[in-house]
Amino acid sequence: MPPKRCRFYKNKFPELEDVVMVEVKSIAEMGAYVELLEYDGVEGMILLSELSRRRIRSINKLVRVGKTEAVVVLRVDEGRGYIDLSKRRVSPDEVAKCENRYSEAKIVNSILRTVADATGYDLEELYEKTAWKLEEGDKPGSSYQAFKKAIVETPELFDTFGLPENVKEKLVEKVKHRLMPNTVKIRAEVDAQCYAYEGIEAVKSALKAGLEESTDDFKIQINLIAPPTYKIETVALDRKLGIDALNTCIERIRSELEARDGELQVRSEPQAVSDEDEKKLKERMDEAGQEEEEEEEDDEE
Template identity: 45%
Template sequence: MPNLECRMYEPRFPEVDAAVMIQVKHIADMGAYVSLLEYNNVEGMILFSELSRRRIRSISSLIKVGRQEPAIVLRVDRDKGYIDLSKRRVSEEEARSCEDRYNKSKLVHSIMRHVAETLEIDLEPIYQRIGWPLYRKYGHAFEAFKLIVADPDAILDVLTYEEKETGPDCQEVTKVVPAVTPEIKETLVQNIRRRMTPQPLKIRADVEMKCFQFDGVLHIKVLVNPVSALGYD
C-alpha cells in the first residue's frame, strides 16, 4: 500500500511567529493539544494562558475539540518535536491570510494525494519532485496549478530533479532527469483541470424597457432584435 501521508510544505516544522491552521484534539489540565493540519498533523499545545487576551471565565467557550482555527507559533523544538502555540496573539489579518493559504494548500494537497492514490505510489516523492519546487518558484503551488489548466507543458516540463546512481567504475554519479513522468503528468493534469477549470456562469437579469413615442414598440424591437440574433434570450 502506498504511503499517502505527507506534510503540505517542504519544511518539517513551521517557523516561529508563523500563523498555522490547527485542529483541537483534546483538552488537558494545562492546555489544549492540537494538530497542525498543514504539517501532517504534528502535535502542538496551546496553554490556557494563550487562549484569550481577556480574562478567561469558561475554557469551553474559547476552545472546543474538533474546531479548526489559526494559531501563532511561539516555540519549536525540532529535536523533540514540541510546538507551543497561541490563539490570543493571532490578528484578524493573520487569521484571514492563514485561512486563505490553508484553503489553497488543502486543494493542492487533495489533488496531489489523489494522483498518488490513483497511481499507487507514495505521496512524498510527488511533493519532492513537483509540489515543493512549484511552491518555491510560484510562492504557492496553487498559482502554478492555475497556469497548468491552460498550459501544463510550460509549467511541468521544466521541472527536474537529481538522481544518484553508481557508474561502471563504481563511482556515484548524479544525473539530472525530468521530474514528471508521462503517467504522473497525465493524471495530475486531468485532476487539476477537473478541480480548477473555471465554470461558465449564466447570468439572468429582468430588464424593463419603455418608449413613450407613438411607435414605441417598434423602437424597442429595433434595440432588442440584434441581441436576440446573438442567441441571448
C-alpha cells in the same frame, strides 16, 4: 502503497511566528492539545494563557474539541516534536490569510493524494517534484496559484516535473478538474450610425473591422439588437482582460466609423453579465423583433 498522508510544505515543522491551522484534539488544565493540519498532524499545544487576551473563566468557551483554529507559533523543539502556540496573538487579518492559504494548500494536497493513489506513485516524492519544487524561493502554499496559472497560460510547466507519463497525465487531469477557472461573458452595447453616402455599408465595414480584433483567447461576436444598437460580446477566463479586449474592439469600430463620417456611442460599457442580464436582453430583442414585424404589416396595409 503510497502514504495516505503527507505534510503540505517542504519543511517538516513551521518556523517561529508562522500562523498555522490546527485542530483541537483534547482540552486539559494547562491548555488545548492540537494537531497542525498542514504538517501531517504534528502535535502542539495552546497554553491556557495564550488562548485569550481576556480573563479566562471557562476554557470550554474559548476552544472545543474538533474545532479548527488559526494560531501563531511561539516555540519549536524539533528534537522533541514540541510546539507552543498562541491563539490570542493572532490578528483577524492574519487569521483570514491563514485560512485562505490553508484552503488552497488543502486543495493541492487533495489533488496530489488522488494522483498518488490512482498511479501508485509515492506521495512525498510527488510533492518533491511538483508542489515543493514550485514553492522554492516563494511562500508555502504558492503552488496553488502556479498550478492554476499553468492550466491556462503555461501548460508546459507539467513537462518540467520529470514525472512518468501516466503520472503527468493524471496530474494534468486532476489539476484541470479542480482548478480550471470559470469563464465569464463580457458584453457591451453600442450605437453605430453613419448618415454619409456610404451609410449602412460604412457601418458594416466598421463592425467587420471590430471583429478582426478577435484573438485565440478572445473570440468577439457582434449582433444587432435593434437599429442602431449592437451588442459586442466575448467569453473570457479573466474578467479584466475580457473587458480590455472589448474596449479595443470598440475603439477600432469608432475609428473606422469616424473615418467615414459616422459615429459610435457606447450605450453600456463592457462588463460581466449574469443570467438575469441575459434574460432581460432576450426580452428586449424579442420586443424589438415584434415591433419590426408590426411595422412591416402596417407598411403592407
